[in-house]
Amino acid sequence: MAINDLHHFLESYFTAHHCSILHNQDGMLTVQLTEKMDRALMNRPFYWHYIKKMGHPGDPKQLTLITDPEKRDGKHEWVHFGSPRLHQILNHLHANEKYTKLFEAKDTNQKAALFPWLVANIKISYQGKQKKDEMVSIGLHLVNGTMKVGMMEEMEDKSMQNSISDYCYTIAPIITLKSGFKRMETVLEDYVQNQPHDWAETSLKTMEEEINLLRHFYKGENEDNEIRKEMDEIKERHYPSIHFEVINGGVFYLAEQD
Structure with missing residues (x-):
């Protein structure tokens, strides 16, 4: 993906x-x-x-x-x-x-419909003991709901431009952009859920080891603000989390495949 x-x-x-x-x-x-x-x-x-x-x-x-x-x-x-x-x-x-609107270039003398696709390049950031970024490209057909992963590769042979070609016309979206992004988010969440999570387990283990070491160091002392602050810093460094960020995207009007 x-x-x-x-x-x-x-x-x-x-x-x-x-x-x-x-x-x-x-x-x-x-x-x-x-x-x-x-x-x-x-x-x-x-x-x-x-x-x-x-x-x-x-x-x-x-x-x-x-x-x-x-x-x-x-x-x-x-x-x-x-x-x-x-x-x-x-x-x-x-x-x-970050956002754009482009049209597929068509050299035609007959009426041709262009259909709206919501396309987004999204960075998945895995935060924990170790950090990793992953780029995902998703396209969503805003009329029939078809979703494609690796959309930028799909479009590599297409010629895109800022204005619509002669004889072409656009089909109005049925799916709203807000709904479209929600669908993409669901796909990404399913993808992340199905990935190995050993990195998160390692991060949690390291976090617990450092907290136990801290408690041992301050053994017999009350947990004052300084100790709690150090614990919070350990958790901030190691507690596993995953974030999505839209790097760029837009609505691309594309001809249907023959």
């Missing part, structure tokens, strides 16, 4: 932001950044301030990312779930492009 193809996610992200793909194979992706993406990802504000003040166009950097851990070479960035670069990219999407 998870988006395990991180390489494809990165490829789609940079392509959508008009960056040229220079190399794309064997778990390695090299892209030529645009000025906008260089400003967003490369943390060079003084360079861009100086270069613009001098009246020059600037020189956006190239970025090489490795998604296959066996290809790590020490020269380029290894990107994985939890890595700073991936968090930066997700935060960029979250801040700038």
Whole structure:
């Protein structure tokens, strides 16, 4: 159910932001950044301030990312779930492009219906002794209720645009966005429920061990505010929890499959 193809996610992200793909194979992706993406990802504000003040166009950097851990070479960035670069990219999407409305491009001279899909990329965060993030992409047909997991992969061959093509028209949704997100939440809860929970058991065990050690250290003393504060900090660090966060999404109007 998870988006395990991180390489494809990165490829789609940079392509959508008009960056040229220079190399794309064997778990390695090299892209030529645009000025906008260089400003967003490369943390060079003084360079861009100086270069613009001098009246020059600037020189956006190239970025090489490795998604296959066996290809790590020490020269380029290894990107994985939890890595700073991936968090930066997700935060960029979250801040700038959380919601959108797009239409499938159709070259036709006959009337063609486009159906609404609610599409969301959702981060599942597992919090405990160890932390792990997982990305899930879900699409919900807002007319007939069909739900697809891995929706971004489903759409990779489709051409999307901001305006509707000639001769096309949209079908009005029957399912509301609020109801749609509730359905997605139910699917995610079922998915999480069926995952192994040994990580949570380990977190609880560690939490109890640290609390017992603390009590032993303060044995014979009253549980004053300081002891309770330390216990609360232990629970905050280790008590297992799971959070869902919508990274981005929107309503995509798509033609029905033949």
